[in-house]
Amino acid sequence: MLSQKRYKLSEYDIDYRRNDGTWQRQNREIFDRKHAAAVLPIDPKRGTVILVKQFRLPAFLTGHTKPLIEVIAGALDNDAPDVCARREAMEEAGIEVHDLKEVFNCFMSPGAITERIHLFVGTYNGRAGKGGGLQDEGEDIEVLEMSLNDAMTMTRNGEIVDAKTIALLQYAKLEGLA
Secondary structure (H helix, E strand, O other): OOEEOOOEEEEEEEEEEOOOOOEEEEEEEEEEOOOEEEEEEEEOOOOEEEEEEEOOHHHHHOOOOOOEEEOEEEEOOOOOHHHHHHHHHHHHHOOOOEEEEEEEEEEOOOOOEOOEEEEEEEEOOOOOOOOOOOHHHOOOOEEEEEEHHHHHHHHHOOOOOOHHHHHHHHHHHHOOOO
């Protein structure tokens, strides 16, 4: 094991049987991030969505100096994915989500990370709490409410670059949810 701080980084040597039948020794480093859930809250009557904006160090280190605009997301922490999505919606945006529907269950970076993420859409109607994230976890989250059309424009313009967010926004647009 290379590291076991918040998440675990391990090194593996495996024997892999290639498509041509030959065996190959491979060395891989795997980052165990555990699983997560994300939710795109939608108000279908007003055609709006809730997104969050926050600083992300890994993106910053690659030259993306602006805070990322994302869907609400967080680690499952031993909760069921739908429970996590609801918890994170309240913590990050101060909203209750209803009519949750899981639309994807996918790996975002399967070449190096074990994380599988459950992607949901749900409805909301107004804010019930403060949101902003958990200060003791270093979260400093700005809540954004905008039309689905504006969010799609931001995706096309490169203002939204997070893969899970792009996937859920495209799903919502294709399904005519807002």
